[in-house]
Amino acid sequence: MSKQARKNRKKLSVGRISVYVFLLIASILSLFPFYWMFVMATRPSAAYNSIPPTLTPGNMLIENFKKVLNQIDFFGGMWNSFILCAVVTIVVLFISSLAGFAFAKFKFPGKNILFIAILVTMIIPPQLGLIPQYFLISKAGLLDTLPGVMILFFLNPLGIFLMRQYISGAVPDELIEASKLDGCSNFRIYWRIVLPIILPAFATLGIIVFTAVWGEFLWQFTVLRDPEMYTIQVALAQLSNTQHVDFGMILSGVFWATVPLLIIFLLFNRLFISSITEGSVK
Amino acid sequence: MKSIGKEEPILKRKKYRSEQKKDMISGYLYIAPFFIIFALIGLYPALFSIYLAFQKWNGLSPMTFNGLANFEMVLTDPLFWKSVYNTIVMGIMGTAPQLIVGLILAYLLNMAFLKLKGFFRVTIFMPYLTSMVAVALIFSVLFSNHESSLANYVLTHFFGLDPIAWAASEWGTKIAISLMVFWRWVGYNTIIYLAGIQSIPNDLYEAATVDGANRFQQLWYITIPMMKPFIILTVFTSTVGAMQLFSEPTVFLGADAFTRDEAMTIVMYLYRDAFRLQSFGTASATAIILLVIITIFAVINLRLTQGIGRKKRGVMK
Numbered sequence: 001m002s003k004q005a006r007k008n009r010k011k012l013s014v015g016r017i018s019v020y021v022f023l024l025i026a027s028i029l030s031l032f033p034f035y036w037m038f039v040m041a042t043r044p045s046a047a048y049n050s051i052p053p054t055l056t057p058g059n060m061l062i063e064n065f066k067k068v069l070n071q072i073d074f075f076g077g078m079w080n081s082f083i084l085c086a087v088v089t090i091v092v093l094f095i096s097s098l099a100g101f102a103f104a105k106f107k108f109p110g111k112n113i114l115f116i117a118i119l120v121t122m123i124i125p126p127q128l129g130l131i132p133q134y135f136l137i138s139k140a141g142l143l144d145t146l147p148g149v150m151i152l153f154f155l156n157p158l159g160i161f162l163m164r165q166y167i168s169g170a171v172p173d174e175l176i177e178a179s180k181l182d183g184c185s186n187f188r189i190y191w192r193i194v195l196p197i198i199l200p201a202f203a204t205l206g207i208i209v210f211t212a213v214w215g216e217f218l219w220q221f222t223v224l225r226d227p228e229m230y231t232i233q234v235a236l237a238q239l240s241n242t243q244h245v246d247f248g249m250i251l252s253g254v255f256w257a258t259v260p261l262l263i264i265f266l267l268f269n270r271l272f273i274s275s276i277t278e279g280s281v282k
Numbered sequence: 283m284k285s286i287g288k289e290e291p292i293l294k295r296k297k298y299r300s301e302q303k304k305d306m307i308s309g310y311l312y313i314a315p316f317f318i319i320f321a322l323i324g325l326y327p328a329l330f331s332i333y334l335a336f337q338k339w340n341g342l343s344p345m346t347f348n349g350l351a352n353f354e355m356v357l358t359d360p361l362f363w364k365s366v367y368n369t370i371v372m373g374i375m376g377t378a379p380q381l382i383v384g385l386i387l388a389y390l391l392n393m394a395f396l397k398l399k400g401f402f403r404v405t406i407f408m409p410y411l412t413s414m415v416a417v418a419l420i421f422s423v424l425f426s427n428h429e430s431s432l433a434n435y436v437l438t439h440f441f442g443l444d445p446i447a448w449a450a451s452e453w454g455t456k457i458a459i460s461l462m463v464f465w466r467w468v469g470y471n472t473i474i475y476l477a478g479i480q481s482i483p484n485d486l487y488e489a490a491t492v493d494g495a496n497r498f499q500q501l502w503y504i505t506i507p508m509m510k511p512f513i514i515l516t517v518f519t520s521t522v523g524a525m526q527l528f529s530e531p532t533v534f535l536g537a538d539a540f541t542r543d544e545a546m547t548i549v550m551y552l553y554r555d556a557f558r559l560q561s562f563g564t565a566s567a568t569a570i571i572l573l574v575i576i577t578i579f580a581v582i583n584l585r586l587t588q589g590i591g592r593k594k595r596g597v598m599k
Contacts, residue, residue, distance in 0.1 A: 019390050026387060027405040030469065034408065036432070037420050048423050049430040095319075098312040106309035107302070114313060121320060122519070125526050125576055127549050128569045129327030131334060131556050135341075136327060154319050158519070180301065186308040215413030217529035218549070222557070233415045240419060240536040247423045254416045261411050269404055 041252040048247045064252035068239070073227065074253065077235035078260070084146050084231060085213045088153040092209045093202050096156060100163025101194050105176055122157045126219065134222055144226040153213050159205050166201040167194060203268060214261060232257050334566035341560050352567035362568070364543050365551040366575065372456050373524030376463035381516060384471030389501070391472065392479045407469035417462045418533035422449065425458040449535060455545040459530050471516050478512030479505060506590065514587045521583045525576045528553065548572050
């Protein structure tokens with residue numbers, strides 16, 4: 001080995017260590033609030049300002065959660081959020097992939113303008129229509145109902161953009177031409193050929209949509225006024241509106257509301273990460 | 283298909299024509315759902331907002347036309363300008379570092395030698411899974427006003443600074459809210475950038491290596507220009523998102539959200555007008571002003587991000 005090569009190797013290993021250190025710090029900073037939330041959820045309210053800071057879990061995990069249940073309809077909120085997100089995700093995946101397929105593989109007049117139009121709708125802030133949307137939902141008798149919340153989330157320009165990118169790269173034109181020669185209808189091509197190929201992208205977009213809707217607040221807060229119809233976000237927001245703020249109770253509610261989502265993510269993360277990283281977006 | 287001889291080309295052409303027509307119809311049909319829903323719940327309300335902005339309306343009594351009075355009322359309200367200032371300051375503090383750190387993280391996560399890639403990716407992305415309400419609640423405890431809250435403990439014991447009233451001071455609230463925005467979104471952008479970096483064909487780097495380009499030159503002349511669509515996408519969405527900040531300050535400040543002005547954002551100002559003060563006309567005027575502000579910032583940022591690539595190409599030639 002030449003001197004130069006050895007020098008390079010040494011230089012690199014210092015660089016490598018600093019890359020690991022940087023990423024490790026980023027990971028710790030990402031995880032710490034989760035851990036701290038867990039610690040607080042197991043401690044009495046006063047623990048949040050003890051000196052030195054409390055950094056180990058206590059034994060009030062269940063007790064704090066019981067206080068949450070006295071304050072809000074936690075399980076009702078979780079159920080409402082789940083139904084909301086599941087329906088929205090399925091509908092958005094369908095609408096986006098179908099439109100993405102059309103934009104990626106079909107020729108029709110005005111295609112580019114329409115695609116740009118969809119991207120432009122992203123710039124319209126949802127708040128611009130908030131007031132008429134509220135009255136529209138109210139007139140339709142959908143106030144305090146989940147369908148009233150859902151319909152707005154069916155609009156997802158980003159989904160169409162991602163699906164178009166993915167389909168134009170992952171689905172070969174030859175495959176579509178060949179199926180056409182075999183007499184497949186366009187919808188059959190979508191259903192039988194495109195869908196199986198884009199399943200990894202479905203996982204990606206599905207998780208993006210599910211978490212975005214799960215976490216959205218303004219619209220749910222506006223449409224849902226009846227505590228019985230609250231989604232978990234609206235219910236959680238009520239926790240800090242009580243007279244005597246109980247931090248252990250608040251973070252217990254947040255903890256139990258976050259854990260199921262983290263479990264879903266960890267179950268799907270392989271699919272999710274492989275779909276995003278293994279050269280899927282070409 | 284069974285035809286033979288001279289008829290074949292004509293039939294083929296006919297078939298091709300009808301195929302084309304079919305594709306056209308399918309194309310329109312497949313993009314129709316988006317446009318139908320958009321017309322109903324996106325476009326119509328947006329247009330109605332414009333109409334409403336020129337009306338005086340409390341939601342119950344009939345609307346009365348009052349010209350530009352709504353705009354005048356909003357634009358002469360010091361609280362409105364405070365909300366614009368707050369939104370811009372928190373927008374810059376929350377998103378600019380987020381995008382830069384996201385790019386760096388994505389670049390590092392893509393390095394060939396790196397082990398534990400999966401672990402790093404999962405942990406860095408995890409904050410995004412926490413809802414805005416959850417983040418705001420966690421941070422409201424981390425950054426509580428109390429002298430010995432964890433944030434103040436770190437400030438006083440590690441940096442020798444004075445404790446800050448995080449939920450009641452001009453910069454305290456802004457920093458706390460920017461930090462929670464940063465924490466929640468940085469992993470999301472990292473994942474998008476990572477997808478972008480991995481979409482760059484390897485032979486580009488191989489060719490550059492053959493030509494003697496070093497790591498930094500490769501980053502500057504290949505990675506970043508090739509990432510342009512992804513950078514534009516993230517800059518665009520986070521600019522628009524930052525201008526719409528609502529949940530974090532609302533939940534972070536809890537009962538004080540609509541009475542204090544340190545973290546009142548444009549959307550909070552709009553919400554307060556509409557659903558607390560029943561002044562739907564001025565709220566709609568605010569919505570339109572917000573659209574103008576978002577457009578201005580989006581155009582500025584698009585120009586800036588588009589500039590990156592162009593400059594590069596010029597240098598390369």
